[in-house]
Amino acid sequence: MKICIYGAGAIGGYLGVELARAGADVSLVARGAHLAAMRSAGLKLLINDEERVVTPRSTDTPSELGVQDVVIICLKAHSVTGVIEQMQPLLGPRTRIVTAVNGIPYWYFYKHGGVHENSVLESIDPGGRQWRELGPERAIGCIVYPATEIVAPGVVKHVYGNQFPLGEPSGETTSDVKALAALFTAAGMKAPVLDRIRDEIWLKLWGNVCFNPISALTHATLDTICTDPATRALSRAIMQEAKTIAETFGVNFRVDIDRRIEGARKVGAHKTSMLQDLERGRPMEIDPLVTVVQEMGRMTGIPTPALDSVLALVAQRxxxxGLYEDSALAMSAKAVA
Incomplete structure (x- = not known):
């Protein structure tokens, strides 16, 4: 299977090493010092007290790679629209796109059913470019549960986790998703094929929609947010608003709010990705994790006062x-109006 990992950072690098070791024809799209290191010495993964090194083709020019069987997008969700044109040479009539990104993906309402079938979410896909130019019919959903980090250019450290649930938007178990799941499994990862992939997307988003912005505003780690009475109550209020919205779209939650909060508390003194981005001066994933939930609430007429307040504050922060584009803020303001 010919696989391009578009965005071979921490998660993409982890996938790249393990899939290459499992026999896939892997290529990596990256940039800067990380790319230079991979070109000169390969890509190194530190996992389970061992070093695993592979030397797949690495480039910052996707057109060099040709048409792929699968493109796994491992970019920050807000970065995807900006690379649509560069991605086109990778896409053939049978190419599948795996959205290994946080939050709600561009294809969410494809094969969804109901009055919102084929709706485009402006907060995550401005102008519907991803929908039109990547195509929802190519998409396979993926939820990323592992934690990894780049510890040096060309070196990725696996921290914990190996689960990548997969699923077709339609809920079907197609030959494509079965083959991909089999490859992930051969690579030592857990990749169950779900017939309700949106339920799992929301289960992860449920924590991100509250813990991420609260942590960015307070600089508190997960254990503090979940044990402090005030921030725990605020998290619970936002999660209840999100749950009401999601259930309107047919989502089923397999755990309750308090169990989800307790799961986050047990992670310990962990900095959320949004707080890490703020501290490192990187663009923050506000729209795919927070603004999109507000937008979906507006679609259904469900008020989100707790979410609105936290979103306004974290967007201003x-x-x-300088880590949030004005166009995204304009979208947020439009949603509130």
Whole structure:
């Protein structure tokens, strides 16, 4: 299977090493010092007290790679629209796109059914470019549960986890998703094929929608947010709003709010990705994790007062830090109006 990992950072690098070791024809799209290191010495994964090194083709010019069987997008969700044109040479009539990104993916309402079938979410796909130019029919959903980090250019450290649930938007178990799941399994990962992939997307988003912005505003780690009475109550309020919205779209939650919060508390003194981005001066994933939930609430007429307040604050914080584009803020303001 010919696989391009578009965005071979921490998660993409982890996948790249393990899939290559399992026999896939892997290529990596990256940039900067990380790319230079991979070109000169290969890509190294530190896992289970061992070093695993592979030397797949690495480039910052996707057109060099040709048409792929699968493109796994491992970019920050807000970065995807900006690379659509560069991605086109990778896409053939049978190419599948795996969205290994946080939050709600561009294809969410494809094969969804109901009055919102084929709706485009402006907060995550401005102007519907991903929908039109990548195509929802190519998509396979993927939820990323492992934690990894780049510890040096060309070196990725696996921290914990190996689960990548997969699923077709339609809920079907197609030959494509079965083959991909088999490859992930051969690579030592857990990749169950789900017939309700949106339920799992929301289960992860359920924590991200509250813990991420609260942590960015307070600089608190997960254990503090979940044990402090005030921030725990605020998290619970946002999660209840999100749950009401999701259930309107037919989502089933397999755990309750308190169990989800307890699961986050047990992670311990962990900094959320949004807080890490703020501290490192990187663009913050506000729209795919927070604004999109607000937008979906507006679609159904469900009020989100707790989410609205936290979103307004974290968007302002990110704007002051220069880590949030004005166009995204305009979208947020439009959603509130």
């Amino acid at each position: 990110a704007k002051i830090a």
